[in-house]
Each structure stands twice: as structure tokens, then as C-alpha cells.
Amino acid sequence: MLVHDTVGTGRSQAEIDQIRLSLQDRYAELSEEYEQAVQQSQVLRLVEVGDTAGDDQADSGTKTAERDTAQSLLRTILDRRAQYEHALTRLDEGTYGFCEGCSAPIPVERLEIFPSATTCVTCKQTRERRAA
Numbered sequence: 001m002l003v004h005d006t007v008g009t010g011r012s013q014a015e016i017d018q019i020r021l022s023l024q025d026r027y028a029e030l031s032e033e034y035e036q037a038v039q040q041s042q043v044l045r046l047v048e049v050g051d052t053a054g055d056d057q058a059d060s061g062t063k064t065a066e067r068d069t070a071q072s073l074l075r076t077i078l079d080r081r082a083q084y085e086h087a088l089t090r091l092d093e094g095t096y097g098f099c100e101g102c103s104a105p106i107p108v109e110r111l112e113i114f115p116s117a118t119t120c121v122t123c124k125q126t127r128e129r130r131a132a
């Protein structure tokens with residue numbers, strides 16, 4: 001990493017290494033969660049296949065709901081994992097900690113709570129309003 005990459009945020013290399021480690025930890029955790037969720041949804045599917053005889057409508061409705069829940073959980077985990085991956089990329093580029101919207105430094109307190117945050121609160125709200 002080049003020295004000028006760290007000047008803007010005032011972060012030392014040790015701090016950046018620390019951030020990278022915690023982002024990577026979280027990324028690994030989410031990968032594990034994803035694997036587990038995949039296995040669970042496969043178990044769900046097996047149960048469903050072996051258990052269709054004699055189902056009434058209410059039963060298959062419950063199973064569809066369970067499968068939807070499992071799928072949305074998988075999506076959520078993947079989304080979050082992608083955010084951490086993105087944050088790691090920005091860390092390598094030296095843009096981590098700066099808002100993607102307005103380029104202002106993201107408050108450290110926000111990064112402590114949301115290490116994968118790539119926008120300040122104001123820009124996040126603006127984006128959400130646009131998406132809504």
C-alpha cells in the first residue's frame with residue numbers, strides 16, 4: 001500500500017490492517033452462515049420431497065412460506081457479504097471510510113457500528129429515498 005493512500009483518513013497502516021482483519025472476519029462468518037443456510041434449505045427441500053403424500057393445502061402453504069423465508073435469508077446473507085467484500089475493495093483502494101456519495105469522511109462511530117458502510121448517513125438516506 002502506498003503512503004499517500006492513508007493520508008486522507010489519517011489512518012495508520014496498523015489501523016488499516018485492523019479494519020481489514022475485522023472485515024475479513026465478518027466476511028468469513030457470513031460465508032459460514034451462508035453455507036449453513038444453504039444446507040438448511042436443502043434439508044427443507046428433502047423433507048418436502050419425501051413428505052408430499054397426504055399433504056393438505058395448509059401444509060404445503062407452510063412449506064412454501066418456509067422456503068421463501070430460507071431464500072430471502074440466503075439473499076440477505078449474500079447482500080451483506082457483498083457489502084463487506086465491497087468495503088475490503090475500498091480499503092485496498094484507499095477509499096475506505098469516505099462516502100461514495102459526497103466523498104466526505106464517514107464518521108468513525110458509524111464505521112464502528114457498520115464496518116461495511118460506504119456512505120455517510122445523509123447519502124444513505126438520499127439513496128433510500130430514491131430507491132423507494
Ligand SMILES: [Zn+2]
Binds near residue numbers: 101103119
Ligand atoms: Zn455522503
